[in-house]
C-alpha cells in the first residue's frame with residue numbers, strides 16, 4: 001500500500017473548469033490571466049509569475065467564470081449538449097491556468113506570502129464553486145440535457161460527461177427546494193468549523209507531547225535515529241538531549257528499534273491516545289457532531305446514509321456494501337497472518353528469555369528481529385545500485401516498451417525552479433505532451449511525492465496536448481555526486497510516473513474526462529500497476545547499475561528483495577483495514593448517537609481484531625475522514641485500487657510475453673490508460689480483463705492464504 005503518495009488534489013480540475021472566456025479582461029496587466037504561449041501549444045509562463053499577482057488574478061478569473069456561466073444559464077435558445085454541457089467544458093479556462101500556477105507555488109515554492117494568499121483565497125474559492133453549483137437556471141438546462149441524453153443522438157462519451165456534470169450538481173443539492181438548500185448550506189458551514197476543530201485538537205496533541213531522553217534511554221536505537229532525535233531536541237532548545245515527537249515519523253523508528261520496553265509502551269500509548277485524552281483537546285464530542293451532521297445531510301439529499309451518498313455515482317465500488325464485501329473478503333486472511341506473525345515473534349522473545357507476551361508496543365520491535373533473522377536483507381547494500389537518474393531512464397524505457405513513448409529533453413521552456421527538467425514525450429514522430437520533473441526537496445515544498453497535471457488533454461474544439469509533472473523530495477547531492485535512493489523510493493518513482501502515464505496516454509474528447517480525473521477508488525490503479533515494471537529483469541539489468549562500477553545489481557540481491565516483499569504484511573494490511581472498516585461502519589450507522597470510543601471498541605471486538613496491534617488511525621485521530629469530507633467512507637479506496645492493480649499485473653504475468661507482452665500492453669492502453677473517465681471503470685476493467693477483478697492476486701502478493 002502506498003498511502004503516502006497521493007495524486008495531488010488538482011485545484012485546476014475542479015477550480016477552473018467553471019470559468020468563461022467571453023468576458024473581456026485586461027490581460028496585459030496581469031500575466032497570469034493571459035493564455036499560455038510558446039511551443040507545444042503553449043507552456044506555463046513560469047518566468048512571469050509574481051506572487052503579488054495571485055489574488056488579483058484569482059479574483060478576475062472567478063469573475064470571468066461567473067460571467068461565462070451566467071451567459072450559459074441565460075441563453076434564450078433551448079438547452080442542447082453543445083450550448084450547455086459543451087459550453088461548460090469550454091468555460092473557466094483562465095481559472096484553470098491561474099489555479100494551476102497557484103497550486104504549483106503553494107505545493108513547491110511556498111513562502112509566507114504564498115500562504116497568506118492561500119488563506120485569503122480558499123474560502124472565496126469555495127464560495128465561488130457553491131455559487132455555480134447552486135445556479136438554478138443553469139441546473140435546469142443541465143437537467144434538460146441529462147433527461148434527453150439517451151434520445152438526443154449523443155455519443156457515449158458525451159452522455160457520460162452529461163451524467164457526470166449533472167451528478168455533480170445533484171450531489172451538491174441542485175434538486176432541493178429553497179428551504180432545503182438553506183439547510184444544506186448551514187450543515188456544510190458547521191461541518192467546516194468542526195473539521196477545523198478536529199484538526200486543531202490533533203495538532204495540539206502532536207505538538208504538546210514530547211518525550212526527552214537521556215543517553216541511558218537510547219539503547220537499541222541506530223545512529224541515524226539517534227541523530228534525528230538529537231536534532232529534534234536541539235530544535236526544542238534542549239541541546240545534548242534526545243527527543244521523540246508525538247508524530248508517526250518520530251514514533252515508528254523508536255517503536256522499531258528501542259530496547260527499552262517501558263519507553264516503547266509510553267511512546268505507543270501517548271501516540272495512540274491523540275485526541276482521546278478526555279481533556280480540552282479530546283475529539284470524541286467533535287466526531288459525534290460530524291457524524292450527526294453528515295447523516296442529516298445524506299437524509300436531506302435522499303440517501304440512507306453518508307456512505308451511500310459518498311459512493312453513489314462517485315466510485316467504482318458504487319455502494320458501501322460492495323466496498324464492505326471486498327474488505328471482509330481480505331480481513332480473515334489478514335488477521336490469520338497476524339496470528340502467525342505474533343507466534344513467530346513470541347518464539348523469538350521466549351528464546352531471548354524476555355519474559356513478555358507480545359503487546360502492541362512490541363510488534364514493530366520483534367518484527368524487526370524476525371526481518372533480520374529471516375531475510376538477511378540489508379537495504380544499504382541495495383542503494384548503490386539505485387541512482388535516481390538511471391531509474392528515471394529506466395521508467396522512460398519501460399514506457400517506451402509498453403506505450404511506444406520516447407522522451408526528449410527540452411530546454412527552451414521556462415521552469416519554476418532551476419532544479420526542474422522538462423521532457424517532450426513523443427510516439428513515433430507525434431508530439432504527445434510534456435513531462436516536468438521536479439525531484440529535489442527544498443524549503444517551501446510539501447513532503448512526499450506526487451503527480452500533477454498542468455493541462456489536460458482534449459480534442460473538443462481543437463486538439464490540446466497534456467502537460468504533466470512528477471514531484472519528489474530527494475536530497476540534492478553535491479555537484480557531480482550521484483543521487484542514490486532507496487528501493488521504496490524507486491517504487492514510488494514508478495508509482496508516480498504511472499499517474500503521469502495515465503495523463504500522457506489520455507485520448508478523449510472532453511477535458512474534464514481526461515487522464516487521471518477518474519473516481520477516487522480507481523485513480524491509484526494505473527499508478528500501482530506501473531510499479532510492477534521496476535523489479536523486472538529488463539529494467540534492473542539495464543538501469544539498476546552500481547554508481548561506481550556500472551555493474552548491474554546481483555540477482556541474489558534482487559531475489560532477497562523479492563523474498564522480503566511479504567514481510568510483516570499481516571500487520572500492515574490489518575492496521576489499514578481496521579481503519580477502513582471502522583470508517584465505513586461509522587458512516588453506515590445513520591442518525592444513531594455514536595460514542596466513538598465505545599463504537600470502535602465494540603466493532604473491533606466483533607471483527608475479531610487481534611489485540612497485538614492497533615488501527616493505523618484510531619477514530620479520534622483519523623484525519624482522512626474527520627479533517628474534511630474527502631476520504632470519509634472512502635478509506636477503503638486504497639485496497640480497492642490495489643486489488644485491481646495486482647489482478648491486472650497477474651494478467652500480464654500469465655501472458656506469453658510476461659510484463660512485456662505486446663498484446664497485453666495494447667489492451668492496457670486501449671481499455672484503461674487512454675480512456676480517462678469516458679467509460680464506467682467497472683466496464684473498462686471488464687473490457688481489459690474479460691471479467692471482474694478477482695482478489696486472489698492480491699492475497700497471493702501479500703503472502704496470505706488463498707481460500
Ligand SMILES: [Zn+2]
Pocket residue numbers: 005006007495496499524527
Ligand atoms: Zn498514487
